[in-house]
Each structure stands twice: as structure tokens, then as C-alpha cells.
Amino acid sequence: MPDWIPATPGLLRRVSAGAVLEFMRASHAVTVTEVMAATGLTRATGIAVCEDLMERGWIRELESHKAAGTAQKGRPARRFELNERAGVVLGLDIGYAKASVEVSDLRGTTIGRASRPFAASGGAAGRLAVIEDVALAALGEAGADPKEVLAVCAGVAAPVDRHGNVLATQEFWGLFDIGLRTALHDRHGWIVLLENDANLAALGERWRGTAAGVDDVVVILASERLGSGVVEGGRLVHGSRGSAGELAYLELVEGVGDTFGIAHLARAWAAEALAGDAATALRDIPAGSMAAEDVFAAAAAGDAVARSIRGRLADRMARIIGTVATMLNPELVVIGGGVARSAGPMLPDIRSRLTEFTATPPRVEASPLGDAIVAAGAVRRALDYVEANSLDVDLNR
Structure with missing residues (x-):
């Protein structure tokens, strides 16, 4: 069987239509001349493809007007744009x-x-x-x-x-x-x-976040439980059964021991502190409503107990990111999930500890996408x- 596919008219039509649509998605109103320049199509093919896509509902033709005060002769250039509400x-x-x-x-x-x-x-x-x-x-x-x-x-x-x-x-x-x-x-x-x-x-994260343009990145969801997504060479890595990026091995990592995330541990460690007699502003949080954001806010205000919890979390995340960096060597590791925005103050501590746990420390950031990631x-x-x-x-x- 040949290792090439014959360039049939049907295949060429699909390739041409795909190229035009890709250009339309990244543009607003465009002329056929601009379509030709972006795709390499001839004028006749460009017009035919645009008309086909318009008939199918993917693009629409805009009403053409001559610019006021110009001496342009003949019919104004036809302009098309993506029909973003086609579906x-x-x-x-x-x-x-x-x-x-x-x-x-x-x-x-x-x-x-x-x-x-x-x-x-x-x-x-x-x-x-x-x-x-x-x-x-x-x-x-x-x-x-x-x-x-x-x-x-x-x-x-x-x-x-x-x-x-x-x-x-x-x-x-x-x-x-x-x-x-x-x-x-x-x-x-x-x-x-x-x-x-x-x-x-x-x-x-690669589409809307801090990893835009980064081809080797690991995103760690870190709120209640830990999980990671791995992009290597611009390609999402799945593994044979879809479990690439699973972090169950952390149960075997010294100083980690489980897959609980930042939000869960911040609450749990705050509860441990409140069960003792430590003086802390965390006692002002209504019972049952403690959240990681409360712990980080108290830490930022100088509360010693909250700062200790934040330090423990930073050490734990440095160990986790260190193992990921050693195995996968990403350029960037992003902490994501609902807790990411409030976890930013941990980043300096995480970065400073990384060289203790890996010889190839990546850049570390917190996602701006929050729980919408x-x-x-x-x-x-x-x-x-x-x-x-x-x-x-x-x-x-």
C-alpha cells in the first residue's frame, strides 16, 4: 500500500476549504485577495471555496461599500468573515x-x-x-x-x-x-x-493562560486532589490507557505521601492547629467555613500559624514539582485549579526550594484561569x- 495519498479533487477541495476557514477564524473581515495571500490559492479557487463555505453556513459575505471620498472604480472588493454563531x-x-x-x-x-x-x-x-x-x-x-x-x-x-x-x-x-x-x-x-x-x-492553560506558546509544560490541578496534564513537544500525552500524568506515585515520595491537594491540606492543617491552643487569627473564621483562601489571607497578614501552613504547603509542592521535573523535564509547571489564584504567595518559596529536589528546575507559575481551567x-x-x-x-x- 502506498505511503502517500493521491491528490484527488475532493481532497484538494477539503484542504483548500480547511485553509480558508483557518484563516477566517484568526481574522475578521477579509477580501478574496487577502485569502489568496494567506492560503496560496488562485483567485478562481479562492472565490469558489468562499462561496461553498458561505452556502454551507460557515462564513458570510459582508455588504461592500466604497470608501467615502475615494475615486475607486468598478465593483468594491467582496469581503467575507467567519459566521461565529453558525453553531x-x-x-x-x-x-x-x-x-x-x-x-x-x-x-x-x-x-x-x-x-x-x-x-x-x-x-x-x-x-x-x-x-x-x-x-x-x-x-x-x-x-x-x-x-x-x-x-x-x-x-x-x-x-x-x-x-x-x-x-x-x-x-x-x-x-x-x-x-x-x-x-x-x-x-x-x-x-x-x-x-x-x-x-x-x-x-x-496553553490556550488562555500562562503556558501560551510553551511546548513542554505540566499543569498540576492542586485543589482537593492532585492530578497533572502533560504536554510534550506541543502534544498532549495520554499513555497507553490514558493515565499519563497520574500522580499516585506521590504516596511513595518522602515528604508527600498522598495525593491530597492544597485546598484540602490547608483546611486539614488549620483544623489541627485550631484543635490546640495556638493563638491565631484563623479562630475568627466561622466553624465549617475554613478555606485555603482564608489561610493564605491570614498568612499574608502575618499570622504565624497560617504562615507555617503556607510554608509546609510550599515545601510539599516543591517536592512534587521536583519529581515531575526530574521525570519529564518540562520548561514550565503551572499550578492550576480553584486554589491557584490565592496560592501565588507560595511561588517564591517553591522556586527557592526546587534545586533541592531536582537538577532541572522548571519555571513555576500559578494559573490565572482559576476553576474555569x-x-x-x-x-x-x-x-x-x-x-x-x-x-x-x-x-x-
């Missing part, structure tokens, strides 16, 4: 306690959001019902019909293989093996992609799917 995509972040959804147009602009908690005991059916309800609520906020959804990507807190199957070899991972793809397709006809949440966090990556993954399959997507359903 929408959904990015889902499905955690243990809640589901969050972001609706985006085809330029990646967020036009709707919603979030809802799961019931304490609802089983797979209950979780599916919440996910569907929150997706429809987000679409309602966006003013979009469910029929406009071109693709959905859902991030779950479990390994997912290349075929979109959840690795349910642990009880916790099994909570996310609920038949989501089949359920949403059967009910709404949606194409649903499943991915590990930390992997999507890495995609989201997974949904952002899910939107990016859904957009990538739509962009790769544009000519196979029916916009007139």
Missing part, C-alpha cells in the same frame, strides 16, 4: 461534587456558563440528569438552541484512553463511568468527547474537533 460548542467540567459548563461560539468566545452541585446520593442516573440540566441552563444563558451544538467535550477526574473510555479500575474513577457520551447523543444528537480533567487543564480546555478540545471536521458537520440540522 456552538460546550465545555464540561465534571468533578466529584459539581458539574460546570461553558458555552462558546466558533471563535472561542464564552457566551454562557452554568454550574450545579450533584446530589449526595443520586447514582449514575442522578449525575447524568444534573449534567444535562446544567448544559441546558448554560445554553439558555447563551441564547442558543440545543440543535446548535456542534460538539461537546467533558473533562472527568479519571483517566480516559484515546477512544474516550474511562479507566474505571478504582472506585473513585468509576463514579465517572456513567455512559455520558451515549446518553447525551441519544437525547440530543450531540457528539461528545471525553477527556481527563487535568489533560484539559493543560489544553486550557478545565472547562476552558474542554471548549478548546471541542473547537479543535469542529475545526478538523468542518466539512462533515451539518449546520442545517
Whole structure:
């Protein structure tokens, strides 16, 4: 079998249409001349492709006007732009306690959001019902019909293989093996992609965060539990069964010992301190409402107990990042998740300790995306799917 594909008219048409759409997504109103310059197409081919994409609904032609006061002769140049509301995509972040959804147009602009908690005991059916309800609520906020959804990507807190199957070899991972793809397709006809949440966090960070333009990066979700997404050479790493980036090995690392995250440990260590007789401003926090943000705020104000907790967390994260840097040698490690914005004050301590734990210390930053990081990556993954399959997507359903 040949290792090349014949350049048939159909293939050339798809390549040309893909190139024009890619240019349109990164531009606003463009002329055929600008399309030609960006894609290398002839004028006749450029016009034919634009007219085909316009007929399919992907782009629209703008009304042309001569510039006021000009002596331009003949017909003004035709101008086209992407029809960003030709459809929408959904990015889902499905955690243990809640589901969050972001609706985006085809330029990646967020036009709707919603979030809802799961019931304490609802089983797979209950979780599916919440996910569907929150997706429809987000679409309602966006003013979009469910029929406009071109693709959905859902991030779950479990390994997912290349075929979109959840690795349910642990009880916790099994909570996310609920038949989501089949359920949403059967009910709404949606194409649903499943991915590990930390992997999507890495995609989201490279798209909208501090890792833009970085090809070797690890994003560590660090709120309640630790998990990481790995990008190497610009490519997301999955592993044979989708568990690349899993951090269960931390149970064997001296000074770490488990996979609890910053938010969980800040609360737990604060509770330990409050059980004793230490004088601390943390006692002013109402019972049951202690959060990592409270600990970091008290530390910033000079509270000795809170500063001690922050130091312990920084030491722990330095050890974790040191192991990641030794094994994967990324240029950048990003701390992500809802706790990231308040964890910034730990960064100087983490950076100063890194050389104790690795000979190849990376740059370390905190994500600016907060708890929207997974949904952002899910939107990016859904957009990538739509962009790769544009000519196979029916916009007139």
C-alpha cells in the first residue's frame, strides 16, 4: 500500500476549504485577495471555496461599500468573515461534587456558563440528569438552541484512553463511568468527547493562560486532589490507557505521601492547629467555613500559624514539582485549579526550594484561569474537533 495519498479533487477541495476557514477564524473581515495571500490559492479557487463555505453556513459575505471620498472604480472588493454563531460548542467540567459548563461560539468566545452541585446520593442516573440540566441552563444563558451544538467535550477526574473510555479500575474513577457520551447523543444528537480533567487543564492553560506558546509544560490541578496534564513537544500525552500524568506515585515520595491537594491540606492543617491552643487569627473564621483562601489571607497578614501552613504547603509542592521535573523535564509547571489564584504567595518559596529536589528546575507559575481551567480546555478540545471536521458537520440540522 502506498505511503502517500493521491491528490484527488475532493481532497484538494477539503484542504483548500480547511485553509480558508483557518484563516477566517484568526481574522475578521477579509477580501478574496487577502485569502489568496494567506492560503496560496488562485483567485478562481479562492472565490469558489468562499462561496461553498458561505452556502454551507460557515462564513458570510459582508455588504461592500466604497470608501467615502475615494475615486475607486468598478465593483468594491467582496469581503467575507467567519459566521461565529453558525453553531456552538460546550465545555464540561465534571468533578466529584459539581458539574460546570461553558458555552462558546466558533471563535472561542464564552457566551454562557452554568454550574450545579450533584446530589449526595443520586447514582449514575442522578449525575447524568444534573449534567444535562446544567448544559441546558448554560445554553439558555447563551441564547442558543440545543440543535446548535456542534460538539461537546467533558473533562472527568479519571483517566480516559484515546477512544474516550474511562479507566474505571478504582472506585473513585468509576463514579465517572456513567455512559455520558451515549446518553447525551441519544437525547440530543450531540457528539461528545471525553477527556481527563487535568489533560484539559493543560489544553486550557496553553490556550488562555500562562503556558501560551510553551511546548513542554505540566499543569498540576492542586485543589482537593492532585492530578497533572502533560504536554510534550506541543502534544498532549495520554499513555497507553490514558493515565499519563497520574500522580499516585506521590504516596511513595518522602515528604508527600498522598495525593491530597492544597485546598484540602490547608483546611486539614488549620483544623489541627485550631484543635490546640495556638493563638491565631484563623479562630475568627466561622466553624465549617475554613478555606485555603482564608489561610493564605491570614498568612499574608502575618499570622504565624497560617504562615507555617503556607510554608509546609510550599515545601510539599516543591517536592512534587521536583519529581515531575526530574521525570519529564518540562520548561514550565503551572499550578492550576480553584486554589491557584490565592496560592501565588507560595511561588517564591517553591522556586527557592526546587534545586533541592531536582537538577532541572522548571519555571513555576500559578494559573490565572482559576476553576474555569478545565472547562476552558474542554471548549478548546471541542473547537479543535469542529475545526478538523468542518466539512462533515451539518449546520442545517
